[in-house]
Amino acid sequence: MKDFGPVGSLDGRMVRVLDGVSLSAARGAVTVLLGANGAGKTTTLECAQGLQRADAGRVRLLGEDPHRASPQLRARVGVMLQEGGLPPSVRPMALLRHVASMYRAPLPVDLLAERLGLGAFGAVSIRRLSGGQRQRLALACALVGRPEVVFLDEPSAGLDPQSRTIVFDLINELRADGLAVILTTHLLDDAQRLADYVYILESGRTVAEGTVADLTADQDADGLRELEFETVPGLALPAELLPHLQQSEPYPGRYVIRGALTPRDVELLAGWWGAHGVMPTAITMAPRSLEDVFLDISGRSIR
Amino acid sequence: MSTRPTPGTESPAVEPRSPGAAAALGTRVVRHGSYEALAMLRNGEQLVLAIVLPLLALVALVITPLLDGYGASRIDIAAPGVLALCTMSTAFTGQGIATGFDRRYGVLRFLSTTPLGRSGLIFGKAVAVAVVLAVQLVVIGGTALLMGWSPLPAGILPAAVLLLVGSAAFTALGLLVAGTLRPEATLAVTNLVWILLAAAGGVIIPARSLPEIVQGFVAVLPSAALGDGLRTAFLDGALDPLACLVLLAWAALASLAAIRWFKWS
Numbered sequence: 001m002k003d004f005g006p007v008g009s010l011d012g013r014m015v016r017v018l019d020g021v022s023l024s025a026a027r028g029a030v031t032v033l034l035g036a037n038g039a040g041k042t043t044t045l046e047c048a049q050g051l052q053r054a055d056a057g058r059v060r061l062l063g064e065d066p067h068r069a070s071p072q073l074r075a076r077v078g079v080m081l082q083e084g085g086l087p088p089s090v091r092p093m094a095l096l097r098h099v100a101s102m103y104r105a106p107l108p109v110d111l112l113a114e115r116l117g118l119g120a121f122g123a124v125s126i127r128r129l130s131g132g133q134r135q136r137l138a139l140a141c142a143l144v145g146r147p148e149v150v151f152l153d154e155p156s157a158g159l160d161p162q163s164r165t166i167v168f169d170l171i172n173e174l175r176a177d178g179l180a181v182i183l184t185t186h187l188l189d190d191a192q193r194l195a196d197y198v199y200i201l202e203s204g205r206t207v208a209e210g211t212v213a214d215l216t217a218d219q220d221a222d223g224l225r226e227l228e229f230e231t232v233p234g235l236a237l238p239a240e241l242l243p244h245l246q247q248s249e250p251y252p253g254r255y256v257i258r259g260a261l262t263p264r265d266v267e268l269l270a271g272w273w274g275a276h277g278v279m280p281t282a283i284t285m286a287p288r289s290l291e292d293v294f295l296d297i298s299g300r301s302i303r
Numbered sequence: 304m305s306t307r308p309t310p311g312t313e314s315p316a317v318e319p320r321s322p323g324a325a326a327a328l329g330t331r332v333v334r335h336g337s338y339e340a341l342a343m344l345r346n347g348e349q350l351v352l353a354i355v356l357p358l359l360a361l362v363a364l365v366i367t368p369l370l371d372g373y374g375a376s377r378i379d380i381a382a383p384g385v386l387a388l389c390t391m392s393t394a395f396t397g398q399g400i401a402t403g404f405d406r407r408y409g410v411l412r413f414l415s416t417t418p419l420g421r422s423g424l425i426f427g428k429a430v431a432v433a434v435v436l437a438v439q440l441v442v443i444g445g446t447a448l449l450m451g452w453s454p455l456p457a458g459i460l461p462a463a464v465l466l467l468v469g470s471a472a473f474t475a476l477g478l479l480v481a482g483t484l485r486p487e488a489t490l491a492v493t494n495l496v497w498i499l500l501a502a503a504g505g506v507i508i509p510a511r512s513l514p515e516i517v518q519g520f521v522a523v524l525p526s527a528a529l530g531d532g533l534r535t536a537f538l539d540g541a542l543d544p545l546a547c548l549v550l551l552a553w554a555a556l557a558s559l560a561a562i563r564w565f566k567w568s
Binding site for chain 1: 323324325326327330331334335338342405408409410411412413414415416417418419420423567568
């Protein structure tokens with residue numbers, strides 16, 4: 001709960017961390033909670049897991065109140081906490097075996113460990129593991145009981161590209177096996193790659209939801225949303241040239257024009273280049289991305 | 304997690320048709336208890352606190368005249384007090400420190416999301432304390448017997464009752480400290496209290512031989528109740544009802560306080 005800052009928990013009680021979150025997750029689908037740090041993602045998960053109790057509203061986990069979850073209900077739910085919750089002095093495989101022993105028919109520990117590449121560092125204590133190795137161990141602990149529902153809080157945090165691929169493949173297989181996967185991330189790319197359904201959280205509210213396709217569908221223009229080009233830095237592109245579009249120069253020499261782009265805008269821009277002797281070294285056009293949706297929403301709430 | 308298991312090998316697929324089921328309650332508690340007991344016995348610092356320091360105390364009390372003048376041999380006076388000290392080491396200081404750091408690292412939160420749950424976690428800790436205490440009884444008690452300790456057989460049952468209630472009281476106190484203070488503070492407080500109680504809490508030196516001003520206060524401490532109670536049991540073969548009541552009261556109060564104020568994260 002550290003990352004909630006001023007809206008965070010006080011004395012273990014929630015002080016309006018969440019105010020108007022409404023979501024549900026289906027089996028056989030990856031539901032992603034997307035939001036900046038402090039948006040309320042972890043608190044939402046903790047309410048759903050029963051680690052925190054919501055002051056108001058209704059929370060149901062497999063039809064039951066998660067705060068009063070019976071051991072049988074907990075056995076159907078796998079949890080990977082943001083900071084892992086792993087004891088530093090224990091060896092990874094010893095922990096995984098111990099967690100497995102809480103279930104009647106756990107997954108074969110060795111196969112799971114092999115799948116997640118835990119064997120390579122199974123003999124050292126957890127405090128010596130890297131962030132990515134801990135993430136994989138925490139994921140194994142969440143899956144070892146054959147859950148029907150898995151909560152993964154920031155599963156890709158600290159992963160190198162190879163571990164990320166392993167973890168993402170696994171998440172895709174969990175979905176294919178009919179599990180309900182609920183994960184949080186502040187990385188748009190994660191959501192774009194994994195999500196069947198996305199909820200965007202902002203200041204403790206769900207501000208947008210839908211499939212990635214729904215959210216990125218551009219009703220304004222013909223599918224194009226962003227034009228990026230590279231040339232000499234410090235170009236004085238006049239704002240009145242494309243008044244309905246946002247212009248920026250995120251890096252020197254790289255220009256981004258965002259908005260409802262029309263063929264006429266492209267013509268105007270190319271005309272300006274010609275008139276000013278500007279030769280772009282690269283031009284890309286991209287459809288509206290989840291990032292645009294996210295920026296739109298954040299921008300709106302800031303204004 | 305393949306959807307199509309490879310023939311001939313068992314696939315670690317998460318099959319929706321074989322959903323997770325919890326192991327039985329007793330199994331979970333015993334497994335967690337032995338896991339924590341092993342962790343305590345493998346931890347060097349805990350082992351010093353649980354075995355080495357009590358052994359040193361036992362030897363020191365037998366070779367110095369500190370306990371002369373109580374009517375019995377040095378070892379007969381010393382051994383019950385050292386067993387009380389062992390209970391404090393394991394249930395209060397050892398369990399307190401371990402729980403404090405588990406809380407810091409989120410281990411308590413994670414384990415409470417597994418079928419073990421919060422109650423299983425607490426019962427498991429109680430089992431771990433009992434297991435480690437049993438090891439201490441064998442090692443320290445065995446050493447004391449070799450040094451000439453001759454406990455009254457009639458005192459074994461009363462002593463067992465007192466050790467049980469005493470470890471419940473000190474476990475609850477240890478959890479109360481661990482669940483309300485930062486782990487560093489828990490480390491300091493549980494060690495300091497252990498030293499203070501060992502020195503002047505009626506554990507090793509009988510409460511009645513302390514300065515009169517503090518006697519009344521010390522007599523109601525759980526340390527004095529356990530120390531004096533065990534001495535009465537092994538020297539007189541009787542159960543000290545007052546000591547037993549004092550320990551029960553501490554166990555009840557500390558448990559209620561821990562339930563009320565323990566923070567899991």
